[in-house]
Amino acid sequence: MKYLSYLTIGIFFGIIMYKSEAASWFRIYEMFQFGSFHMYGIIGSALVLGVIGIQLIKKFNIKAIGGTEMNLQPKEKGVTNYLIGGIIFGLGWALAGACPGPMYVLAGAGYYAILVVIGGALLGTFVYGLVKNKLPH
Amino acid sequence: MNLLYDPWPWYVAGPLIALTMFILLFVGKKFGMSSNLSTVCSIGGAGKYSDFFKFDWKADRWNLVVVLGAVIGGFIASKYMSYNTVKINPDIAQQLSTDYGIESAGQAYLPPELFASQQLTDPFVLAVLIIGGFLVGFGARYAGGCTSGHAISGLSNLQLPSLIAVIGFFIGGLVMIHLLFPLIFS
Numbered sequence: 001m002k003y004l005s006y007l008t009i010g011i012f013f014g015i016i017m018y019k020s021e022a023a024s025w026f027r028i029y030e031m032f033q034f035g036s037f038h039m040y041g042i043i044g045s046a047l048v049l050g051v052i053g054i055q056l057i058k059k060f061n062i063k064a065i066g067g068t069e070m071n072l073q074p075k076e077k078g079v080t081n082y083l084i085g086g087i088i089f090g091l092g093w094a095l096a097g098a099c100p101g102p103m104y105v106l107a108g109a110g111y112y113a114i115l116v117v118i119g120g121a122l123l124g125t126f127v128y129g130l131v132k133n134k135l136p137h
Numbered sequence: 138m139n140l141l142y143d144p145w146p147w148y149v150a151g152p153l154i155a156l157t158m159f160i161l162l163f164v165g166k167k168f169g170m171s172s173n174l175s176t177v178c179s180i181g182g183a184g185k186y187s188d189f190f191k192f193d194w195k196a197d198r199w200n201l202v203v204v205l206g207a208v209i210g211g212f213i214a215s216k217y218m219s220y221n222t223v224k225i226n227p228d229i230a231q232q233l234s235t236d237y238g239i240e241s242a243g244q245a246y247l248p249p250e251l252f253a254s255q256q257l258t259d260p261f262v263l264a265v266l267i268i269g270g271f272l273v274g275f276g277a278r279y280a281g282g283c284t285s286g287h288a289i290s291g292l293s294n295l296q297l298p299s300l301i302a303v304i305g306f307f308i309g310g311l312v313m314i315h316l317l318f319p320l321i322f323s
Binding site: 010019076082083088112135 | 170290
């Protein structure tokens, strides 16, 4: 039952990503060319509602199902890993035209070349795990 | 005008993404789409090579179910709810065609020049896709999250680390499109 709700959330998210065109290589390219407000509007409007909602959750101490605390732990402090890791991510986001969520959506949509991108992402994650201790954080 | 097939504007998509995040918070989880890559590495036995992957992946199975849902959502949307064409700014489409020979803006969802299956026999295209994916996977873990984890969840929670990561995402993306694309694709 629990897993059915996660599956439904995933389906919902997949449809949003595809229908909003946020999963399209063209939209990512256009965003980095500042050619349209579309992607900024998606991220921006999600963010405005997100900030308001999370402030309300904190103010009224709203709990998750079962009365547990919402999963809102603060991020660990730091600059180097967030900045360098972020830049590396951005290089890949623009080159492949896809970030992790849309990759799976595109696989479902039948663009099988994206499986190569997902394979690359798994390899990148694995290599990060190998060299993690040698990197500045 | 076709309500089922037309793409959704930003002011529909953005609020629905925020709703997705709130539903996940409400069921006691969080919204982030890159940690499942670590989970898969862990399931595949990567813990033998690095302690980074030694965690109880069974507790993260829900994450993989969300991924499976996203795959199904992509199938449903592309097959029953879309023309599978993306119209972008005509100036950008023209520039893509002139500079890089990518002619398919407005006619496809992804450029077949890069994503048609038969293109995978081209070592250049294969390298672009593998390296692109590698950078996404490596960078997301190094930065502790991706677009959903930092740009939506983290920024919504007013986390400074997420702001730094998102600034990084855009530095990387702009460098790639404006400085590296002309070198890679011309």
